[in-house]
Amino acid sequence: MTTALADEFETHRPRLFGLAYRMLGSAHEAEDTVQDAYLRFSGADRGAIEHPAAWLAKVVTNLCLTRLTSARARREEYVGPWLPEPVITSDGTLGPLESAEQRDAVSLAMLVLLERLTPTERAVYVLREAFAYGHREIAEALELTEANCRQLYRRAVQRVDERRPRFESTPERREELVRSFLTAARDGDLGGLEQLLAADVVWESDGGGRVRAALRPIEGRDKVFRFLAGATRTFMAGVELTAIEINGSPALAAWAGDALMSVVVLEVRDELVGHAWAMMNPDKLDFVRRQLARA
Incomplete structure (x- = not known):
């Protein structure tokens, strides 16, 4: 590929990564997919590509569909809950997140909901909701009829709306609650932590069999509190907690020295923690580590 064409591809890379990540819920697979698209772009007949942005979006979408089909079998064998890979969004990696809608589109909660869709449903939803594609454009990208799309x-x-939480919180309240959670965890204030939990709170930990983690979601305030109390006594010695923005939301990062041990995203419902996702699988924290190293 000539330097000019390589430079042209680079102008599309951020958008293609955002598309692939929303489709796959995996940052490292999104990177691989974009690289595959680069190789196809470099080998294609440039004269046959009238609109590079649309051509590349179609290639990436279909590469993601292939990956999602094979990923389903792998995720069924995954040890414990499978959660999406976290991405730091304060550096613009997933584009501008200036509105509630833009933040919602990349949130952990949304990516978890998208896992419930078929690969093709997910492609249509992401292209329409996150990238404002028209149904005709989506039909061309997926080689389906417009009516089918x-x-x-x-x-x-x-399917997404029926599982969305009914009560939304303001960004300010989310930040305030995460700060309170952070302070209570740092201070070992178990009573303070308990007061921040909703009665029906759910805590999910993704260790992938690589590290010790709960193998099933923990449901209900009492059970989650007992889990946190045990974790505080057992694991918090020597662990530092810091605030971080993950997938458009305030979150917590747990450090043992310079080693990133976990990223925890809290979903706020009715002014309390309604759901928590703790990503602990070292493989899934690699992208965040690399982002921090570049900062």
Whole structure:
């Protein structure tokens, strides 16, 4: 590939990464997918590519569909809950997140919901919701009829909306609650932690069999509190907690010296922690480590 074409591809790379990440929920697989698209772009007949942005989006979308199909079998064998890979978003990696809608599109909660869709439903939903593609453009990218795409989109919206939390919190309240959680955890204030938990709170830990983690979601304030109390006594010695922005939301990072041990994202419902996702699998923390190293 000539330098000019390579430079042209680089102008599309951030958008392609954002598309692939939303499709796959995996930063390292998104990087691999974009690199595969680069190789295809370099080997393609440039004269046959009238609109590079649309051509590349189609290539990345279809590469993601192939990956999602094979990923389903791997995730069924995954040890414990499978959670998306976290991404620091304060550096613009997933583009500007200036509105609630933009932040929601890359949130951990949304990526978890997208896992419930079929690969094709997910592609239609992401292209429509996150990238504002028209149904005709989506049909061309997926080589489906426009009517089929509309049907898939309606089905995807219904499946996502029926599982979305009904009560939203303001960004300020989320930041305040995360700060309170951080302070209580640092101080070993178990009573303070308990007061921040909703009655129906759920805590999910993704260790992937690599590190010790709960193999099933922990549900209910009492059970989550007992889990946190045990974790505080057992693991908090020598661990430092810091605030970090993950997938458009305030979150916690747990450090043992210079080693990143976990990233925890808190979902706020009715002014309390309604759901917590703790990413502990070292492989899934690698992208965040690299982001921090570049900062």
